[in-house]
Amino acid sequence: xxxxxxxxxxxxxxxxxxxxxxxxxxxxxxxxxxxxxxxxxxxxxxxxxxxxxxxxxxxxxxxxxxxxxxxxxxxxxxxxxxxxxxxxxxxxxxxxxxxxxxxxxxxxxxxxxxxxxxxxxxxxxxxxxxxxxxxxxxxxxxxxxxxxxxxxxxxxxxxxxxxxxxxxxxxxxxxxxxxxxxxxxxxxxxxxxxxxxxxxxxxxxxxxxxxxxxxxxxxxxxxxxxxxxxxxxxxxxxxxxxxxxxxxxxxxxxxxxxxxxxxxxxxxxxxxxxxxxxxxxxxxxxxxxxxxxx
Amino acid sequence: xxxxxxxxxxxxxxxxxxxxxxxxxxxxxxxxxxxxxxxxxxxxxxxxxxxxxxxxxxxxxxxxxxxxxxxxxxxxxxxxxxxxxxxxxxxxxxxxxxxxxxxxxxxxxxxxxxxxxxxxxxxxxxxxxxxxxxxxxxxxxxxxxxxxxxxxxxxxxxxxxxxxxxxxxxxxxxxxxxxxxxxxxxxxxxxxxxxxxxxxxxxxxxxxxxxxxxxxxxxxxxxxxxxxxxxxxxxxxxxxxxxxxxxxxxxxxxxxxxxxxxxxxxxxxxxxxxxxxxxxxxxxxxxxxxxxxxxxxxxxxxxxxxxx
Amino acid sequence: xxxxxxxxxxxxxxxxxxxxxxxxxxxxxxxxxxxxxxxxxxxxxxxxxxxxxxxxxxxxxxxxxxxxxxxxxxxxxxxxxxxxxxxxxxxxxxxxxxxxxxxxxxxxxxxxxxxxxxxxxxxxxxxxxxxxxxxxxxxxxxxxxxxxxxxxxxxxxxxxxxxxxxxxxxxxxxxxxxxxxxxxxxxxxxxxxxxxxxxxxxxxxxxxxxxxxxxxxxxxxxxxxxxxxxxxxxxxxxxxxxxxxxxxxxxxxxx
Numbered sequence: 001x002x003x004x005x006x007x008x009x010x011x012x013x014x015x016x017x018x019x020x021x022x023x024x025x026x027x028x029x030x031x032x033x034x035x036x037x038x039x040x041x042x043x044x045x046x047x048x049x050x051x052x053x054x055x056x057x058x059x060x061x062x063x064x065x066x067x068x069x070x071x072x073x074x075x076x077x078x079x080x081x082x083x084x085x086x087x088x089x090x091x092x093x094x095x096x097x098x099x100x101x102x103x104x105x106x107x108x109x110x111x112x113x114x115x116x117x118x119x120x121x122x123x124x125x126x127x128x129x130x131x132x133x134x135x136x137x138x139x140x141x142x143x144x145x146x147x148x149x150x151x152x153x154x155x156x157x158x159x160x161x162x163x164x165x166x167x168x169x170x171x172x173x174x175x176x177x178x179x180x181x182x183x184x185x186x187x188x189x190x191x192x193x194x195x196x197x198x199x200x201x202x203x204x205x206x207x208x209x210x211x212x213x214x215x216x217x218x219x220x221x222x223x224x225x226x227x228x229x230x231x232x233x234x235x236x237x238x239x240x241x242x243x244x245x246x247x248x249x250x251x252x253x254x255x256x257x258x259x260x261x262x263x264x265x266x267x268x269x270x271x272x273x274x275x276x277x278x279x280x281x282x283x284x285x286x287x288x289x290x291x292x293x294x
Numbered sequence: 295x296x297x298x299x300x301x302x303x304x305x306x307x308x309x310x311x312x313x314x315x316x317x318x319x320x321x322x323x324x325x326x327x328x329x330x331x332x333x334x335x336x337x338x339x340x341x342x343x344x345x346x347x348x349x350x351x352x353x354x355x356x357x358x359x360x361x362x363x364x365x366x367x368x369x370x371x372x373x374x375x376x377x378x379x380x381x382x383x384x385x386x387x388x389x390x391x392x393x394x395x396x397x398x399x400x401x402x403x404x405x406x407x408x409x410x411x412x413x414x415x416x417x418x419x420x421x422x423x424x425x426x427x428x429x430x431x432x433x434x435x436x437x438x439x440x441x442x443x444x445x446x447x448x449x450x451x452x453x454x455x456x457x458x459x460x461x462x463x464x465x466x467x468x469x470x471x472x473x474x475x476x477x478x479x480x481x482x483x484x485x486x487x488x489x490x491x492x493x494x495x496x497x498x499x500x501x502x503x504x505x506x507x508x509x510x511x512x513x514x515x516x517x518x519x520x521x522x523x524x525x526x527x528x529x530x531x532x533x534x535x536x537x538x539x540x541x542x543x544x545x546x547x548x549x550x551x552x553x554x555x556x557x558x559x560x561x562x563x564x565x566x567x568x569x570x571x572x573x574x575x576x577x578x579x580x581x582x583x584x585x586x587x588x589x590x591x592x593x594x595x596x597x598x599x600x601x602x
Numbered sequence: 603x604x605x606x607x608x609x610x611x612x613x614x615x616x617x618x619x620x621x622x623x624x625x626x627x628x629x630x631x632x633x634x635x636x637x638x639x640x641x642x643x644x645x646x647x648x649x650x651x652x653x654x655x656x657x658x659x660x661x662x663x664x665x666x667x668x669x670x671x672x673x674x675x676x677x678x679x680x681x682x683x684x685x686x687x688x689x690x691x692x693x694x695x696x697x698x699x700x701x702x703x704x705x706x707x708x709x710x711x712x713x714x715x716x717x718x719x720x721x722x723x724x725x726x727x728x729x730x731x732x733x734x735x736x737x738x739x740x741x742x743x744x745x746x747x748x749x750x751x752x753x754x755x756x757x758x759x760x761x762x763x764x765x766x767x768x769x770x771x772x773x774x775x776x777x778x779x780x781x782x783x784x785x786x787x788x789x790x791x792x793x794x795x796x797x798x799x800x801x802x803x804x805x806x807x808x809x810x811x812x813x814x815x816x817x818x819x820x821x822x823x824x825x826x827x828x829x830x831x832x833x834x835x836x837x838x839x840x841x842x843x844x845x846x847x848x849x850x851x852x853x854x855x856x857x
Contacts, residue, residue: 034398081583088327088397088541092533093582096575099530103571143719146727148709155703158692165652165686166770167678167707206526210405217402222694249416253409260402261389273694276750 009127013195015235016130020188021208022215022227023137024181029221030150031177032157034087037078037094038185038212040101043204045071045186047105047112050121050193060124064190071186072179079178083171098209105201117200118193125194133191137184141224144180153177154222214252218259220266229268298441299563300556305447307555308454309513313528314535314547315461316379316505322542323478323498326387326400330408331532332525333415334378334503338510339520340415342371343424350424359427371511372504379503382407383495391495415522424520431515450512457505458548464501465544474498478542534578540588550589603665605630605805606651606682606774611660613646613829620646622829623660627822628774633796633806635820635837637813639849643829644809645687648776651807652684653677664774679707681773685763685780687809693752697743697762700751701734702727704769730769737765740795757784764792768799775799776807781815793819813850817841825849 024038045067052063078097082090105112112118144150155163156170163170193199211234219230234252238245263270317331343350345367347359362370386407390399434445465471476484477494485491506525513528514520535554539546554574561570581588606628613621621643628634636644649655651662653674662670669677683704692700708730715723738747741761746754751762760780767775777796781789789812796819800806810816816823817837825833825846833843840846 081579085582085586088401089582089586091327091401092537093579095530095533096578096582099575100572100579103568103575107566107568107572140718143723144717147716147719147723148706148711148726149713149716151699151703152706154695155692155706158694159690161654162686162690162692164674165654165678165684166704166766167675169675206530210409213402213405247413249409249413253406253411253413256406256409257386257403260395260399260406261386264393264395264399273750276696277753279748281753 011235011239013127013130015232016127016134017188017192017195018211018215018231018235019134019228020137020184020191021212022219022231023141024185024188025212026216026221026227027141027153027184028177028181029216030145030157031153031173032160033082033174033177034090035078035082035094035178035181036091036209036213037075037097037178038181039204039206039208040094040098041071041074041078041182041185042189042192042208043101043105043201044074045189046193046199046204047118047189048186049190050118050199051111053194054118054121060122060194064187064194067190068183068187071189072183074186075178075180075182076175078182079175082178083174095209098205102201102205105204112201115200115202117198117203119198121193121197121199123194123197125191130191130195133187138224138228145224149173149176210252214256216266218255218266220269220272222265223268223272226266226268230266297439299559301441301443303556303559304552305443305450305516305555306559307552308451309509309516309551310528310531310535310554311548311551312454312457312505312512313509314532314539314551315458315544316502316509317529317532318536318539318542318544318547319461319498319502319505321536322544323474324387324400324495325542326397327404328382328502329401329404329529330382330386330411331502331506332529333408333411334375334382334525335506335510335513335528336415336520336522336525337378337411338371338375338507339514339524340418340510341374341507342367342511343426343514343520345370346430347427350427351418360430364430368508368511371507373507375507375510376500376504378411379499379501379506380496382503383499387495387499388492412522419520419522421522425518426515426520446515450516453508453512454548457508458544461501461505461544470497531574534574536588537578537581537586538588540590543588543590546588546590603630604628605665606807607663608647608651609661609663611647611650611662612658613643613650613655614658620829621650621657624824624826624829624831626824626831626834628805628807629822630773630805631800631803632821633800633808633819635816635823636807636809636826637811637816637823638826638832641828642826644826645778646829647826648684648778648807648809651677651776652682678770681771682776683767683770683772683774684776685760685767685778687778687782689756689759689763691751691759691762691766693750695751696748697738697751697754698731698734698747700762701737701765701769702730704766705730705733707770734765734769737768741765742791757788760784761792764795772804774805774807776809778809779811780808781810781812789815 021038021042024041028035048070049063049067052058052066053060082093085093106115152163152168152173155166155168156173160170215230215234216227217230218233219228220226237251238248244251259266265273313335317328320326320328345362346364348355348357348361349359386403387400390403431446436443465474473484473489474494476487476489477491481491509528510525513524531554535547535550538553539550557577558570558574561573604627608624608626610623610625611621612619612623624647626636636647638644646655650657653669653672653676657670661668664680664682669680692703709726711722711726738744741764743758743761746758751759754762764780781792793815796806796808808816808820820837823834823837823840824831825840827849832845832849833840
């Protein structure tokens with residue numbers, strides 16, 4: 001096990017960080033918010049953690065907690081103006097947010113190091129720490145998914161009108177989704193900084209946005225396993241063959257198109273839904289199918 | 295000084311306008327954000343460059359430069375951009391339309407298509423920054439009233455006005471334009487009235503791609519650089535343009551495109567080039583909150599999803 | 603006792619007046635009917651009462667409390683639940699889950715309990731499942747509890763929607779064409795359930811096209827046409843009212 005881990009540690013770490021960003025994207029989509037703010041929130045978390053430790057000498061553990069809290073706060077603040085928008089307008093506004101964070105981190109060079117970024121961040125996060133983090137996030141997602149919060153998210157996503165008619169304060173749940181998304185993105189960003197020695201603003205731009213979105217689309221937007229499957233696939237596929245690594249964009253692009261057209265629920269949810277439907281049909285057949293026929 | 299900067303702003307703004315026209319057209323009719331528009335623009339620049347100077351990409355095959363005259367290259371770039379647009383509709387959007395999929399699916403599909411187009415150009419150019427050969431466009435500078443303006447800059451503004459005029463004429467003065475607007479308002483109603491939405495979409499995607507192709511060549515000439523990532527900053531700015539002007543509004547795209555060009559130039563000159571993007575995207579953000587419908591109404595008028 | 607009272611409620615969409623000054627009252631423990639031709643403003647009225655739409659003028663009082671300007675989720679919290687004319691279920695979820703989501707406003711466990719999955723939250727879900735099963739029995743849907751809602755027949759989907767509305771434990775239940783598309787036997791079955799609900803003290807507003815069904819189940823009937831009240835009273839009084847007859851005949855001719 002340990003030999004295996006040493007050989008594949010960089011890849012495992014990369015996959016776990018990708019899972020973190022994917023879960024940040026997942027939780028907003030699950031609540032029916034079309035936000036793509038994850039990359040910007042991750043940037044805020046990464047810079048918060050790195051700067052607190054490098055400039056102010058905070059212990060990394062405290063800095064990581066701070067990256068989580070600052071991420072949640074940023075998500076919460078972002079949710080206030082966005083409560084008025086829906087659909088593509090949310091997507092555009094959060095895209096603008098990512099661009100604003102990117103240009104600000106590039107601009108305030110004395111603080112962030114500008115385009116050169118921050119270098120020499122203490123390397124205190126190893127693969128085992130990341131595994132612990134992933135386990136915690138997965139537990140949180142599972143607990144949340146089975147709770148009243150998960151039910152409210154599902155209702156708000158599938159039919160907002162029904163949700164409010166059932167007494168669900170959709171705006172508040174959307175704000176909660178934003179805060180959770182910010183917390184996860186912020187913490188993942190912080191872990192990224194402490195794992196990678198250096199960060200630059202461009203790492204948290206449009207490509208990360210696409211990568212996080214792609215992981216969720218690929219794996220699935222409802223099941224907790226979805227983002228993991230998606231993120232792991234996107235991380236591992238290019239490593240399977242040298243040729244594939246060079247064709248990274250092509251591979252991602254083709255995967256995205258094929259999945260959204262032919263498996264619109266993503267891999268995990270499509271399989272789950274089909275199994276569910278088949279079970280439904282079997283049940284119907286055993287009870288005399290005529291009654292449930294449309 | 296200020297007048298010169300305003301003029302420079304209008305020229306950059308004209309490029310934004312041409313780019314945004316095609317982007318807003320697809321949103322107006324189809325209600326989707328086509329994130330592949332930037333890569334179509336980039337491919338327009340590549341096609342234009344190959345037509346003028348094939349040796350820029352393939353130095354070994356011994357074709358002379360200029361291989362084709364620039365006007366022909368621009369027409370080829372527009373035709374090529376248009377065909378890529380049609381291909382996008384067929385491959386990325388039509389299967390989703392059949393299923394009645396959401397705007398989310400269309401957005402994801404367009405990102406996928408964009409990555410594929412990006413990757414192809416990346417491999418073709420081996421990530422190099424390519425240039426149009428010197429003198430592809432005659433270098434002539436005019437001065438009047440103390441303002442300096444090049445022939446290329448004048449051409450860009452004129453091209454924007456011509457393309458805009460042609461598009462408006464097409465949408466509001468031709469029978470076909472009426473069909474387009476009918477589909478924009480409601481595909482179902484239009485179908486009931488005997489309009490074939492499939493052909494409307496194909497033509498809209500062709501026109502949108504052709505506009506992107508023209509923008510690509512002009513951008514490549516203006517900044518003397520053709521690169522596989524060149525379309526992305528314009529796509530980002532197109533968001534600002536269409537939100538300012540009103541998603542789906544053709545007139546809005548031109549007015550907001552020019553406005554954005556001026557704002558950007560002024561912030562770069564008088565504040566800081568580093569802050570320019572932050573300011574531009576803050577304007578976009580603020581506009582979405584204050585007036586998400588933009589300054590002008592689109593081809594159809596539902597800006598916000600209603601609750602009931 | 604009057605459960606819900608609307609006072610001169612109006613709603614305009616742009617220049618079109620969908621509801622023009624309607625005053626109606628819904629009593630506790632009774633089934634009140636709201637009938638009228640298509641486009642008379644019946645569903646708009648339901649949307650106004652439930653807060654999905656905001657009235658242009660007038661007041662809506664729930665047990666004396668002014669709920670006119672409250673958002674829909676707050677109105678729901680005060681005990682108003684509804685079904686939709688065009689059935690709106692969570693189509694990807696099972697029948698049981700569709701009902702459980704209806705218990706949202708009855709949840710007592712705290713936010714943190716739910717966020718980190720404490721036993722209290724799990725216990726509550728179990729309790730809701732048990733209560734949902736009772737509803738499922740009442741509507742004779744036991745065999746469908748684990749079916750995906752979207753795969754059920756029309757009539758069964760309507761029942762799921764009603765169960766979800768009842769999960770909210772409402773004081774006022776608004777039923778928007780609950781027996782549309784059902785045969786007489788099915789409709790009668792539901793009619794019995796509606797009467798039981800009224801007997802338990804719930805105020806029911808029944809919007810229906812099936813005249814026979816309305817006449818045989820409602821204590822009080824309001825007839826609207828083009829957003830205005832044209833008659834009200836007991837089923838007998840309403841069915842003999844000449845304006846009602848002409849409104850309905852008019853519709854029959856045009857339809």
